[in-house]
Amino acid sequence: MNAIKIDNMVKKEIHTVNNYDEFNEYISKLSEKKAKVxxxxxxxxxxxGRSWCIYCQMAEPIVKAFIGELQKEIIFVYVxxxxxxxxxxxxxxxxxDARCKLMVIPTIIKxxxxxxxxxxxxTKRELLQMLFEDDD
Structure with a gap:
């Protein structure tokens, strides 16, 4: 697992977990932080350096750019x-796993x-925008 803080002003964090065991470990350490995960x-x-999944290859640069521009306090984890x-x-x-219930990749869940x-x-910025909107 690794973590990179990319914006100290909004405390945006990016993490990567490399398998299901690391995913479980990461989940077990999640506290009730203010940031959305x-x-x-x-x-x-x-x-x-590219995923075997062509759809993941197409989505990754769009999501990465979107997250880079996002001005919200979030934790974003690549799994x-x-x-x-x-x-x-x-x-x-x-x-x-009932916590993620994946049927396709890529999938982004809140x-x-x-x-x-x-x-x-x-790959659709307007849908990414809706997903990351605050619902507070």
Whole structure:
């Protein structure tokens, strides 16, 4: 797991977890912070630094740019769901875990909420904007 603070003015944090065990560990350490927590689930990166999932490849630069421009206090966590065979297995824990219930990747979820973007929705800035709007 790693963390990078990218904007001290709004306390935006970016983290990466590399598998299901790290995901569980990260979740167990989440406190009731003021910042909203979002998870983006993507396919494992290949040697070239790009995901095996073409849809994840298309969404990642759009999401990364959007998060970089966002002026809100958030925690954003990239979650690696594994290689293609692991992900495609119907018993993949990311699919069966009631906390995330993934059906497709990429998926972005707002933690402890019902909001989510799936597949090609992750490439649409207007949908990203709606997902990240404050509901306070």
């Amino acid at each position: 979002y998870f983006m689930f993507t396919g494992k990166k290949k040697e070239n 690696d769901v594994g290689d293609r065979d692991y992900w495609k297995d119907k018993a993949c824990p990311f699919r069966t 933690w402890k909420g019902v909001q989510r973007l799936e597949g090609s929705q992750c």
